[in-house]
Amino acid sequence: MSVVQRKAMLKSEGFFPHKKNAKGTTIIYSRKHPTAKFVRVVIDSGIDNRTNKVVGKVGVKLCFVNRQKSWREITGQIFTTNTGLIKTIKAQEAAEKFVKTCKHCKAKKFTAKTGNVVCSNACWTGWGGKKKAANTTKKSSQKIVAQKKSATPQKKKSQKVTPKSQRTYPMNKSSQRKGQRNLQRFSQEILPGDLVTIEEFVGDIVATDYTGSVLGIVQKVKGKRITTVWTANTAQVPEWLLPQTNEYEAGASKSYRYKVLSRKVKWIKVV
Numbered sequence: 001m002s003v004v005q006r007k008a009m010l011k012s013e014g015f016f017p018h019k020k021n022a023k024g025t026t027i028i029y030s031r032k033h034p035t036a037k038f039v040r041v042v043i044d045s046g047i048d049n050r051t052n053k054v055v056g057k058v059g060v061k062l063c064f065v066n067r068q069k070s071w072r073e074i075t076g077q078i079f080t081t082n083t084g085l086i087k088t089i090k091a092q093e094a095a096e097k098f099v100k101t102c103k104h105c106k107a108k109k110f111t112a113k114t115g116n117v118v119c120s121n122a123c124w125t126g127w128g129g130k131k132k133a134a135n136t137t138k139k140s141s142q143k144i145v146a147q148k149k150s151a152t153p154q155k156k157k158s159q160k161v162t163p164k165s166q167r168t169y170p171m172n173k174s175s176q177r178k179g180q181r182n183l184q185r186f187s188q189e190i191l192p193g194d195l196v197t198i199e200e201f202v203g204d205i206v207a208t209d210y211t212g213s214v215l216g217i218v219q220k221v222k223g224k225r226i227t228t229v230w231t232a233n234t235a236q237v238p239e240w241l242l243p244q245t246n247e248y249e250a251g252a253s254k255s256y257r258y259k260v261l262s263r264k265v266k267w268i269k270v271v
Helices: 003-012 085-098 125-133 134-153 173-181
Strands: 026-032 037-048 058-065 071-073 078-080 109-111 117-119 183-187 195-202 207-208 216-222 225-230 247-250 255-260 268-270
Touching: 003 037, 037 085, 058 085, 058 125, 071 109, 071 117, 078 085, 085 216, 117 225
Parallel strands: none
Antiparallel strands: 026 037, 037 058, 058 071, 058 078, 109 117, 183 247, 183 268, 195 207, 195 216, 195 255, 216 225
């Protein structure tokens, strides 16, 4: 697709170019979110503003405009081709519902450079100082009590030896491996551009459904391997536990699997 066609597509969707790009040389476009206040859909066009040539893919993300008129990135940027642009824009707009909101000023939260998820308005700076001053005496008294406790010597606990006849031993490793081989595997079709969340399961029973709190967009599918950009909060789940394939094994321990939100998909037993 030529530069003229890409610009025409963005204009037809209601996007207007920015005068400057503080982070690079490509032309940035944006427009208001269709439903959310102070949220803008921002697009890196991938068109160089000096040469007026296409130099990369199109990037789509959401930003919140705070009280100081600063733009805070509230979703991760998703890169796509021209054919998937409209679908990615719609998916990012839908992701706004899953972004956490500050309970004090109702502004959207974003991930700061420290890695903490904080209010876009930084509203805690107004009331945080007073709260800290009020708790100073309490903290100092707690510190004195803690020092006294550490000063008093503690008696060593006598180690209790369990009789040999009452001891329990772990299962044989070979029997554990045997059980693992008999685990049932399930698979489902996951495609690039799918809007997904996660489910915590035990066996084939869903223990926790994270719809409404965790959201991602599938960026790449290579065989069973799935690459996902998580656009909303995943702090509840450690990164290493997030699903990365289109299969799961129905074991006795808790684990996580994908749940496709953008279309109906069923899990199928792998023979």
